[in-house]
Structure formats: C-alpha cells, structure tokens
Amino acid sequence: MVKYKVSAVSYLNTIPFIYGLKQSKLMNIIDLQLDYPAICADKLINGEVDIALVPVVVIPQLERPHIISDYCIGANGAVDTVCLYSDVPIEEIQTIALDYQSCTSVALLKILLKEYWQVKPELNNTELGFEDNIEGKHAALVIGDRAFELNAKHQYIYDLSAIWKKMTGLPFVFAVWVSNAKLPQDFIAAFNQALENGLTDIDKTITLEGNNYQNCENPKDYLNHKIFYLLDVEKQKGMALFLEKLVSLIDN
Numbered sequence: 001m002v003k004y005k006v007s008a009v010s011y012l013n014t015i016p017f018i019y020g021l022k023q024s025k026l027m028n029i030i031d032l033q034l035d036y037p038a039i040c041a042d043k044l045i046n047g048e049v050d051i052a053l054v055p056v057v058v059i060p061q062l063e064r065p066h067i068i069s070d071y072c073i074g075a076n077g078a079v080d081t082v083c084l085y086s087d088v089p090i091e092e093i094q095t096i097a098l099d100y101q102s103c104t105s106v107a108l109l110k111i112l113l114k115e116y117w118q119v120k121p122e123l124n125n126t127e128l129g130f131e132d133n134i135e136g137k138h139a140a141l142v143i144g145d146r147a148f149e150l151n152a153k154h155q156y157i158y159d160l161s162a163i164w165k166k167m168t169g170l171p172f173v174f175a176v177w178v179s180n181a182k183l184p185q186d187f188i189a190a191f192n193q194a195l196e197n198g199l200t201d202i203d204k205t206i207t208l209e210g211n212n213y214q215n216c217e218n219p220k221d222y223l224n225h226k227i228f229y230l231l232d233v234e235k236q237k238g239m240a241l242f243l244e245k246l247v248s249l250i251d252n
C-alpha cells in the first residue's frame with residue numbers, strides 16, 4: 001500500500017539515491033517518481049507528492065518545509081553539470097538563455113552576475129532544445145546530464161559551483177530532500193538508511209542504474225569526486241548564505 005509519493009531528480013547525480021531506495025523495503029510503501037528539478041519542485045509545492053528532492057531555492061516557497069535527510073546534491077568546487085556556456089567572454093555576453101529545468105541554478109547565476117561578474121546581460125526563459133542555439137554573444141545556462149555533451153563544444157565554460165566556491169569559500173547545495181509535513185521518525189530513519197546504502201557502493205550503482213546516462217565519459221569520477229552528498233556543517237553554511245542572498249536578490 002502506497003503511503004508516500006516521492007519525486008526524485010532523474011539525473012545521473014541522483015542514481016545512488018534511486019538505487020538505495022529501490023533496494024529497500026520502502027518500495028512497498030512509496031511511489032517513486034523521476035522528474036527534472038523544476039518538476040520536483042512544482043509537485044511538492046502543489047501537494048502532488050509528499051517528499052521530493054527539491055532545488056534549495058524552493059524551500060522559502062513552502063509553508064511547512066521539513067528537510068528530512070542527512071544527504072543532498074552538493075558540490076565543493078567545480079561540478080561540471082551546472083555551467084554557463086558561451087562563445088565569448090562573460091563581459092561580452094548580451095543574452096543568456098536560462099535552463100527551463102532549473103530553479104536553484106538560475107538563482108545562483110543571477111547572484112553571480114550581480115555580485116561576482118557585475119554584468120547585466122538580458123536573461124531569457126527557454127523551452128526544449130534551447131541549448132542548440134548558443135552562438136556569438138548569446139550564451140546559455142545548462143544543467144544536468146545535457147551539460148556533458150556541451151563541455152567540449154564552447155570556448156568559454158563558467159562552472160557556477162566553482163565560481164560560488166571562489167566567491168564565498170563555501171560548498172554549494174543544489175537540492176535537498178524535503179517533505180511538506182512532519183513525517184514519522186521511523187520512516188525518516190529508514191529513508192536515510194536507504195539513501196546511505198545507495199551511496200556505499202557507487203560503482204555497483206553505476207553498473208545497475210547507469211545504462212541511461214551514456215553522455216558522461218567517466219561517471220565514477222563524476223559521482224565520487226564532483227558530487228558531494230553529505231549535508232554537513234559546511235554545506236549547511238553554504239545553503240544558508242545562498243538563501244540569504246536569494247532574499248536580497250528578490251528584494252531588489
């Protein structure tokens with residue numbers, strides 16, 4: 001019997017979580033749905049799911065958010081899959097296409113444009129296929145697995161997590177596990193254990209779950225050295241600073 005609907009991100013960086021959940025007894029009581037980040041956010045905001053791996057930017061939009069896990073999607077420097085792609089230097093960019101699959105990364109880009117680069121290009125919303133139109137002074141923010149294909153195509157690649165680290169000295173948290181209501185402690189403990197189990201053998205996870213992620217040349221390196229999963233004190237500091245800057249961004 002399904003008790004909880006769960007929305008998880010459908011990117012390569014989430015397969016340890018997906019594997020851990022699929023191997024657990026929780027599958028008897030959860031409905032696991034795979035979506036891109038913006039859809040995960042919409043589903044939790046609209047009450048379509050009980051738990052979601054949501055972009056951090058969504059947390060202030062929830063009435064009663066509960067971060068239920070010790071694990072996240074984070075980075076401590078370059079992450080390779082949240083990048084601004086351009087054929088010209090940042091100061092020459094006229095327009096930036098914003099990835100429609102993203103929430104947190106769009107906000108992060110806006111913060112970096114304002115505080116780090118201090119430039120004001122035109123920002124445009126997008127739809128499917130926008131990443132094919134990067135040329136001249138028209139750049140694009142691309143997130144997720146599609147970024148793997150672009151890393152060799154454009155002269156200028158600005159890794160947003162690396163720039164954040166350079167600007168603040170802190171890691172960046174892209175997504176956390178959030179519920180929109182208080183959940184039983186025994187369920188939370190089992191949920192965390194399932195996620196931890198998925199992280200204990202990432203190589204096996206790639207073997208069993210990685211067939212749909214062919215764009216990444218070295219998934220072992222990506223998952224072991226680019227993605228940082230533990231929501232530790234430093235990541236919590238980075239997340240708090242981002243949310244603080246987000247308020248200032250909205251107010252202005």
